Amino acid sequence: MTRVVRAAVAAGLAALPLLSGAASVAAQDTTETRRLRAELAALREELSQFQDDVDARMTALRDSARFAQAGSNRFVVTGYGVGAFTAVRDGASTFSSAIAPILLWQLNDRVLFQAEPEFEMAEALETNVEYAHVSYLALDFLTLGAGKFLTPFNIFSQRLHPAWINKLPTAPLAFGHGGIVPGSGVGAFARGGVPLGRTRLSYAFYGINAPELMTMGEAAGAIEATDAGEARAFGGRFGLFMLRAGLEVGVSSQTSDVAKLAGADVSLSRQLAALRGNLDLRLEGVISDAVDGPFAIDTTMTDQFFVNNRREGGYGQLAYRPSLAESRVLRNIELVGRYEWLDRPDWRGGEMGNDTKRYAAGVNVWLTSSMQIKLGVQRTINTIGGNSRALLFQTATGF
Amino acid sequence: MRHIRILALATTTAAVLVAACATNPTPSASRGSLRTAVAPAAASRADAMGRAELWSAHCARCHTLRARTEYSPAQWAVIVNHMRVVADLPGQDYRALLEYLADRTPDVPRVPTKVAAGRNATTSQRSP
Numbered sequence: 001m002t003r004v005v006r007a008a009v010a011a012g013l014a015a016l017p018l019l020s021g022a023a024s025v026a027a028q029d030t031t032e033t034r035r036l037r038a039e040l041a042a043l044r045e046e047l048s049q050f051q052d053d054v055d056a057r058m059t060a061l062r063d064s065a066r067f068a069q070a071g072s073n074r075f076v077v078t079g080y081g082v083g084a085f086t087a088v089r090d091g092a093s094t095f096s097s098a099i100a101p102i103l104l105w106q107l108n109d110r111v112l113f114q115a116e117p118e119f120e121m122a123e124a125l126e127t128n129v130e131y132a133h134v135s136y137l138a139l140d141f142l143t144l145g146a147g148k149f150l151t152p153f154n155i156f157s158q159r160l161h162p163a164w165i166n167k168l169p170t171a172p173l174a175f176g177h178g179g180i181v182p183g184s185g186v187g188a189f190a191r192g193g194v195p196l197g198r199t200r201l202s203y204a205f206y207g208i209n210a211p212e213l214m215t216m217g218e219a220a221g222a223i224e225a226t227d228a229g230e231a232r233a234f235g236g237r238f239g240l241f242m243l244r245a246g247l248e249v250g251v252s253s254q255t256s257d258v259a260k261l262a263g264a265d266v267s268l269s270r271q272l273a274a275l276r277g278n279l280d281l282r283l284e285g286v287i288s289d290a291v292d293g294p295f296a297i298d299t300t301m302t303d304q305f306f307v308n309n310r311r312e313g314g315y316g317q318l319a320y321r322p323s324l325a326e327s328r329v330l331r332n333i334e335l336v337g338r339y340e341w342l343d344r345p346d347w348r349g350g351e352m353g354n355d356t357k358r359y360a361a362g363v364n365v366w367l368t369s370s371m372q373i374k375l376g377v378q379r380t381i382n383t384i385g386g387n388s389r390a391l392l393f394q395t396a397t398g399f
Numbered sequence: 400m401r402h403i404r405i406l407a408l409a410t411t412t413a414a415v416l417v418a419a420c421a422t423n424p425t426p427s428a429s430r431g432s433l434r435t436a437v438a439p440a441a442a443s444r445a446d447a448m449g450r451a452e453l454w455s456a457h458c459a460r461c462h463t464l465r466a467r468t469e470y471s472p473a474q475w476a477v478i479v480n481h482m483r484v485v486a487d488l489p490g491q492d493y494r495a496l497l498e499y500l501a502d503r504t505p506d507v508p509r510v511p512t513k514v515a516a517g518r519n520a521t522t523s524q525r526s527p
Contacts, residue, residue: 076470076477106477114481140490143483150485155461159485165462193487202487239487243456269459278459369463398462 076104079116080370082163084394091388096122100130100162110137131184139192146188152204152237153252154265154284157183164398167280167319167334168362169374173342174313180223180261180288180342181313182254185209185233198243202250205236210256213291220295223259223288231257239265246270252286259290277322285314307345315340321366334364336376354384362392370398450499453492460486467500475500 079101087093098120105113115132119125133147150158156175160166161183174180185208194201210231214222235254242248245268252263263286271278293306321334338360346353362376376392458464470478476497483493 074473074477076474078478102481104477104481106480112477112480112484114484135484137480137483137490143487145484159461191484191487193489193492195489195491200487200489200492204487241460243453246456246459248460267460269461366463369465398465 074106076106078102078104078399080162080164080396080398082394082396084169084392086169086393087391089389091390094122096120098163111135112137141192141194142190143192144188144190148184148186149189149206150184151182151206151208151235151254152189152191153181153235153254153261154237154263154286155248155250155267156265156282156284157181160282162398163394163396164370164372166396167317167336167364167374168338168360168376169392169394170360170378172284172313172315172317172338172340173356173358174286174315174340175284179313180286180311181263182208182211182233182261187232200241200243202239202241203236205234207232207234209233211258213258215294216296216299216301220297223290235261237263257291259288261286261288263287271323273324275320275322276324277320280317280319280321282315282317285312287312309345311342311344313340313342319364332366334366334372335362336364337361354382356383357381360392372396450495453495454499457482457486457488457492457496467503472501472503 079099081100082096082098084096084098085093086096098118100116100118103113103115103117107113111134113132113134116130117132118128118130120128129148131147131149133145133149135143135145138144150161152158154175156172161171161175163169170176172179175183177183185206187206187208189204189206191204191206192202194203210233211223214220233254233256235252237250237252239248239250247270248265248267250265252261252265254261263284265285266281266283268279268281288311290309290311292309294301294304295307296302296304315338317336317338319334319336321332322330325331338358340358340360341356343355344353358378358380360376360378362374364375365373367373372395374392374394374396378390378392380388380390382388455464467475479488479493479496479500482488488496
């Protein structure tokens with residue numbers, strides 16, 4: 001019996017450590033389980049918050065997508081604004097400003113309405129509609145349009161006239177108001193471009209209300225654009241643009257009952273590593289041969305006369321911008337020079353026969369890709385009416 | 400006629416100048432506001448020219464290059480349509496420009512390598 005008791009006591013003593021170990025393991029398991037459960041709960045909570053966050057973001061995204069979703073027609077407003085100061089030596093100094101919003105309304109992939117009303121403020125508010133027409137993309141190489149449009153005669157009027165593009169504050173004499181080139185007209189056009197390898201052939205044909213020749217009074221001999229004339233003028237332009245060279249050449253022509261016009265344009269705009277910058281060269285010339293008369297200064301047409309009614313004008317403009325220079329300041333400065341002329345017929349009885357030459361030079365500071373500050377000087381030489389010098393300042397912003 | 404002769408002379412001079420300075424700049428080589436930060440996309444080319452190069456060539460005909468981010472792709476679609484009429488763009492160039500303006504990937508700033516590596520390391524630590 002004693003042996004049995006001893007054996008039982010011994011066995012009990014031997015099992016004691018095992019029992020305490022089992023109890024310890026069980027306690028550890030409980031702690032680990034609790035920790036894991038707590039971690040799981042935290043993760044669930046985090047996942048829930050994350051899910052809520054994703055749901056909220058998705059809802060916001062859907063809402064914004066719903067508002068941003070484009071309809072079948074689209075309306076965009078771009079354009080440009082101008083602030084200017086002109087000081088003429090021994091003459092008047094003037095502040096002026098203008099805004100020209102360009103309204104683009106694309107009804108579908110083929111139909112586009114575009115208009116550019118212009119509001120200019122100097123001594124008084126002047127308003128004008130530069131163009132307002134609808135165009136239809138008929139084929140890859142053909143666009144048809146009707147309304148008032150910038151005539152595709154040479155390139156200044158239709159492409160370079162916006163102040164944020166024009167490198168000087170003034171327009172060339174032959175292309176501005178009172179010049180030779182018809183800036184815009186009311187009628188219809190067919191135009192387009194055809195790819196020829198790395199060259200693009202562009203063409204444009206148009207028919208507009210013909211300009212009117214003033215035959216009497218102080219303005220006798222002047223050719224006035226009219227938006228409601230009975231006669232028609234027809235014209236067009238062919239151009240070749242070499243993509244890699246950045247060189248474009250074009251010829252233009254327009255004919256009407258009162259005048260025939262012929263024009264040529266050359267433009268080169270490219271970056272030249274040898275010059276560490278961008279070179280921009282524009283050359284345009286135009287000849288106008290109008291009806292020779294009869295004209296009369298007095299409105300009764302009693303003292304009639306004839307003249308060789310031929311006009312000629314054009315300009316050459318060169319601009320350089322060191323866009324590859326190391327200096328950031330230098331990269332945004334552009335130097336520009338322009339020579340232009342406008343020869344009028346020898347006229348009897350007034351300033352109609354004045355020939356003009358004009359030299360202009362300027363420095364432009366580009367603040368952004370579409371905003372520049374222009375500072376220029378201009379010297380005008382007239383055969384009649386004296387010469388003049390002017391200081392030009394302009395800020396122009398495209399938007 | 401004297402002026403016309405001057406114009407013809409200037410044109411010839413310009414042609415000679417171009418020939419003499421003939422280089423083949425790409426838009427990515429330009430700087431300042433002319434920089435477009437673009438790389439020609441090999442996938443879609445018009446007459447072996449990249450869309451970026453096409454964009455640069457057509458815009459620079461008249462004005463400086465505007466940033467692609469200045470307008471949304473939907474707005475660009477209308478503006479390029481306007482330009483198609485004004486500058487007589489052929490249909491294939493028009494479509495290539497639309498694709499170029501709709502794809503804004505090159506304009507997204509790249510994550511610096513160190514930051515990207517750090518992010519990956521963090522991610523891999525958290526991953527099982």
